[in-house]
Amino acid sequence: MADYTSLAIGINRYQYIQPLSYAQQDAQAIHQLLVEETELPPEQALMLTDASPWVEQHTTEPTQATIQYWLNQWLPRQPKGLLWFFFSGYGVTWQDEDYLMPIDGNPADIPGTALHLPTVVNQIQQAGFQKILMLLDINRSPGVIAGQSVGSQIAQLAPEQGVSLVLSSQVEEASHEHGALGHGMFTAALLEGLRYYSANLTLDKLSHYLYERLPELSEHHWRPMQHPLIIIPSIESAQEPLLPRLESENIQMAAAPTPVLTAPPIEPKSPQPDPVEAAVSDDPDVLPPELLPEPLEAPPEAIAALNTPDVAAGNEPSLPPFGATPPPRGAVENPTPPPTEPPQPLAAPAVPEPLPRRSQPTQKQQSWLWYGSGALVFLGLLGVLWFFQNRDQAPVVEVPTPEAVDPSSNDSSAAAPAPPTSALPTATENPPAAQPTPSPSVPTTLAESQAILAKARTYIQSNQATGFSQAIAEASKIPPGAPLHAEAQADISRWSQVILDIARGRANQGDFAGAIAAAQLVSAQSAPAHQTAQQQLGQWQAQAEQQKKNSETIRTARRQIRATQASSFSDGIQTLRTIPAGQPGYGQAQDLIERWSKQIYLLANSRARQKNYKQAITTAQLVPQGTPSYDAAQQAIARWQQGKP
Incomplete structure (x- = not known):
């Protein structure tokens, strides 16, 4: 791998931006794969991460100054074949210029602290590399850094400068971690993809793999859909190997002689010793341990045979159910079969003898049984009589019943005990009138109303629709007639209008699901805003359904793309043109049409450089009319028809 160089940069702990979780691990994995699995010499591979060690007595912390140092001092000394440039971290667009954010990049001063991406490309080209492959895992968390999505400028610049570019997502999408x-x-x-293709990897194969695999991973891990943006400047770039064959594999293939398949000579068969015979020891009655049979559970007939006198004398028993007696063990050495006795008819299985009957009890034992049984019956009868006698007397002695009270008595209190006065009021008492108690959530004083409004206003500091909804719920605790009720209602109306504005802003950005969720939070207490929100909901729901349909159309068009086939780009463009103007996803479809048209034009130029003008003309004719590349394609067709490059 003498003509290959690798520079991998990964940043987690940004100084002025929210940290990332796995950007450093991304760079480490790419660096280790190239060094360990492709035998790239370590001196031709450089890794700049938060924790990478010093190299050549210089720090590798990926600050702006450090990255510039290695670009200017280290790259020019490396082999000038293919450069792998990998970056995992934040990227941002500022005033239509793309930047990579180093570890000390400050969103408040992007031009002064970030890496201008076109300048980085120029520095790499000035180092003299013949081929450049840029792999940029950026576009992370679009809400972290304000500005446009990064990637538009470098996507336009890469094919013009002959740089093969692979972005982690489309310009309108965001990259994610898991x-x-x-x-x-x-x-x-x-x-x-690198491990799957290994030494057979080309940019064409890698693009196919990423086009299919990256959306699958996004869907599997419940992340927003993510599609790579791949720019291939020429057909040659798409088909050239990115990872050469390992040196160890080349040596093995060169040293290994080509095997010659020859049939082995056929020899006459000779009697071979029986493997059992070869394993038997000198004593024919003793088998080696490896040939000993596993113990088997003997049948009942064999167990019965063990009780015969022959077994007691030490002889082997004969087992009638198996018929003839098995041959002696020494017969293994005799190639001729041993003589056998004529078969005997199978004997009927012996009927087991009945078990001996128990002895009958004596007359004395029978007498004791009769006496004991009689005594038990007598005791049982006594118990029954005692039970009935005590049952009739128990209620009179222990628990007085109502029948025991004198019916002539006029004292009603004797008939039943009076219930406790603490449990039930007497008939002469009037229950106290229920006094309303103030609820702790309903304010009764000015201070309480002020506290509620102060708490409600703390929710709106997040500038999110849910925060305003919580503020409205808190301010609604001030009822009519309470202090500051009018002020609370004014706040509720204003906050409801803010929620409606947030919903409209999301709808304008194409986030109809977020717009619907926000509009449903508009309070019904603010009648004008609530009525408007209900009217907008129906429209946004229809647009959300249409957006879902058009998003599927865009995904279908992307799956049609093959990096080196101009016809696949033309088919994808035709699919995208089914999205009407004004519908959700139309702007995204037009951006893809413009980009793919330029890719067709680049493929036509690649074929013209190979003097294949006929095929170049056919390819250029696929550039659709109305795209920025159409006029250039028509001019090129006129030249190529005259045989001019």
């Missing part, structure tokens, strides 16, 4: 993978979704799919 703890189960231990990597970013893109890097996990990339590592799978």
Whole structure:
């Protein structure tokens, strides 16, 4: 791998931005795979991460100054074949310029602290590399850094400068990580593809793999759909190997002689010793341990045979159920079969003798049984009589019954005990009137109303629809007639309008599901905002359904793409054109049509450089009219028809 160089950068612990979880692990995995599995010399591979060791007495912490140092000092000394440039971390677009964020990149000063991506490409090209492969796992968490999505500028610049570019996601998408993978979704799919193809890896094969695998991983791990953005400047770049064959494999293939298959000579068969005979010792009655049979459970007939006098004398028993007596063990050495006795008819199985009957009890024993039985019956009768006698007397002595009370008595209190006064009121008492107690959540004083409003206003600091909804719920605790009720209602109306504005903003960005969720939080206490939200809900729900359908159309078009087949880009463009103007996803479809049209034009140029003008003209004719590449394609067709490059 003498003509290959690798530079891998991965950043987790940003100084001014929310840290990432697996960017450093992404760079380490790519670095280790190239060094350990492709035998890339360690001096031709450099890794810049949060925890990477010093190299050549210089730090490798990926600050802006450190990255610039290695680009200017280390890259020019490396072999000038193929450069693998891998970056995993934050990227941002500022004033239509793409930047990579180093570990000390500050969103407040992007031009002064970030790495200008076109400048990085120029530095790499000035180092003299013949081929450049840029793998950028960026576009993470779009809400972290304000600005446009990164990738548009480098996607336009890469084919013009002959750089093979693989972005982790489309410009309008975001990259994601997952703890189960231990990597970013893109890097996990990339590592799978590198190991799957190994020395047979080409950019064409890698693009096919990523187009299929990355959306599968996103769906499997419940992440938003993520599709790679791949720019291949020429057909030659797509078909050239990215990982050469290992040196150890080349040596083995060169040293290994080609095997010549020859049939073995046929020899006359000679009597072979029986394996059992070869294993038998000198004593024919003793078998080696490896030939001893496993113990078997003997049948009942064999157990009965063990009780015969022959067994007691030390002779082997004969087992009638098996017929003839088995040959002696020494017969194994005799090639001729031993003489056998004529078969005897099978004897009927012996009927087992009946068990001996128990002895009959004596007359004295029978007499004792009769006496004992009679005594038990007598005691049982006495117990029954005692039970009935005591049952009739028990109620009179222990528990007085109502029948025992004198019916002539006029004292009603004697008939039944009076219930406790603490449990039930007497007939002459009037129950006290229920006094309303104030609820702790309903304010009765100005201070309580002020406390409720102060708590409600703390919820709106998040500037999220759910925060305003919680504030409305808290302010609604101030009822009519309570202090500050009018002020609370004014806040509720204002906050409801803010929620409606948030919903509209999400709808304008194409997030109809988020718009619907926000509109459902508009309080009914604010009649104008609630009525407007209900009207918008029906429209947004229809647009959300149409967006889902158009998103599936876009996914179908992406699955049609093959990096080196111009016809696949043309088929994808035709699929995208089924999305009407004004519908959700139309702008995304137009961006893809423009990008794929340029890719067709690049493929036509690659074929023209090979002097294959006829095929180049056929390819250029696939560039659709109305795209930025159409005029350039028509001019190229005119030249190629005259045989001019």
